[in-house]
Amino acid sequence: MARTSREDVIAAAGRLFADRGFHGTSMRDLGDELGLLGSSLYSHVSSKEELLVEVIARGAAKFDEAAAAARAGDASVAEVIRRLVAGHVDVLVEHASEARTFLDEARYLETEERDKAIAMRDNYEGVWRKVIADGVEGGELRQVDPVLGSIFALSTLNALVRWYDPAGRLSKGELADDIAAYVLEGLGA
Amino acid sequence: MARTSREDVIAAAGRLFADRGFHGTSMRDLGDELGLLGSSLYSHVSSKEELLVEVIARGAAKFDEAAAAARAGDASVAEVIRRLVAGHVDVLVEHASEARTFLDEARYLETEERDKAIAMRDNYEGVWRKVIADGVEGGELRQVDPVLGSIFALSTLNALVRWYDPAGRLSKGELADDIAAYVLEGLGA
DNA sequence: CCTACCGATCGGTAGG
C-alpha cells in the first residue's frame, strides 16, 4: 500500500469511531488500523478532536449532496420523498462510517464544532420539513406537523445503521422502497 | 442526604452513561456526581462493567413491564399497538437514563453480557412482531412484514431520546398519540 | 468511605 494520506487517516478514524465510539477509540488503536504508531498520526492531524470534526463534515456533506439531488427537477411531493428516502439509505449504506459518526458521535464534539454539526443537521432536516410542508399545503399529504413528520421519517431511516446489513436478504433498493412506502403511508400520501 | 446506596450509584451511573457515554464517563466522574471518591465506588460494585450491566438490566426490565401491561386483557390490535406506543414513550421519558443506556451503550458490554442484552431486546421486539403479525393475519393491518414493521415502529420511538424534551410544548400523552397515529397509518391500520 | 497507591494507557510533543 502507498503512503498513508490524510484522507486515509480520516477514513480509518471514521470506521473506528463508528464501531467503537469516539471515546472508545485511542490514537494508538487508529495507528494500529493503519499500520503505524499512534504518535505518527500527528503529522496528518493536530488532534483527535480534529479527526472527529473531519469525519463528521464528510458525513454531513454526503447528506447534503443527496438532498440536493432529490430536489433537482420537478416532481410530485411523493416522488421527492421517495428520492429523499433512497438518497438517505444510500448515504447510510455507502458512507456508513461517516454517516454513523455524524449521527452518533457529534455530541462529543467541543461546543463550537458541535453547534456547527447541529446546524448542518438542522439544514438537512429543513429540506424534509419543506417538502412535507409543501405536501400538506398542496393536499398531497394529511395534516401532519412538518417538524414531527420529518423527525418521524428520519428516525426510521437513521435507525438503519443499527440493524441493516447490506449483505443480507434485503437489497438497498428494496429497503428504500419499503421505507418509502411506510413513510408515505404514515404521512397520509 | 443519607448514605449512598448501591441503587444510588447505579442510578447516577445511568445518568452519566446516558449523557457522556460509557467510555466518556470515568469512575472519578461518577464519584464526583455522588460526592465521594472514585475508589469508594468499589465498596458498592466490583467493576465499571458491572455498573453498565446493572443500568441496562433496569432499562430492559422497564420495557418488559410495559409490554406485559400493554398485552393485558383483550383489545383490538390497533388498541394494543396504541398501548405499546404509550408504554414505550413512558419508559423513554420516565426512565430516560436507563432506557438510553440500554439502547445506546449495550454495544460496549463484554461478549457474554452483550449477548444477554441483545436477547432481552429481541424478546421485547418479539412482542411487537407478534402483535403486528396478528394484525396482518386478522386483516387489521396491511400486508407488512412483521419484522420490518416492528423495526420501523421502534425506530420512531427510540429516536425520541435524541430530541424529545418533556418540558417542551408537546406533552407525553400528545406525543404518544401522534406517534401511534403515524405508526398505525404506516402499518395500514 | 477515605488514604495511599498501583501499573497501564491516554492524548500529545520534540527532534530527527
Added chain:
DNA sequence: CCTACCGATCGGTAGG
C-alpha cells in the same frame, strides 16, 4: 513516520 518521552488520567486494590 519513528524514537523517546511527557504529565494526566484511567480502572482498580490494600488496608484501615
